[in-house]
Amino acid sequence: MLTFKWDDCFKVGIGEFDDHHKHLFDLLNKTFDAFTTGASHDALSEILRELVDYAVSHFYAEECWMEAVNYPGLLEQKAEHRKFTAKACEFQKAFIDGKEVAVLDVLQFLESWLMNHILKSDAEYGAYA
């Protein structure tokens, strides 16, 4: 089941980061599918780990590029990335620990954060490139 569909409006115009963002969409869909098809707790933990790890490595790649080109919005981007990572890790830990996690809240958070971040903040560095 495909839920989050990639569209050209998400392109920032830097091939490497557009590929990263597309992969984040794939992982988001994979996570959504796993939750909605009743995958095991272990499988869900693994998928969440994959999503969070990939997001963190993507953020790092973006920040390295921003530093290299002296992007003026670097600090704001770093702050947004840290905020996302902290929240996603909090969800991930609660899930792994077997605490009651509102799955729809998690998915909604992941989706809205990523979409908004790509369409607003990332679009700005795309325009700067």
Ligand SMILES: [Fe+2]
């Ligand atoms: Fe990004």
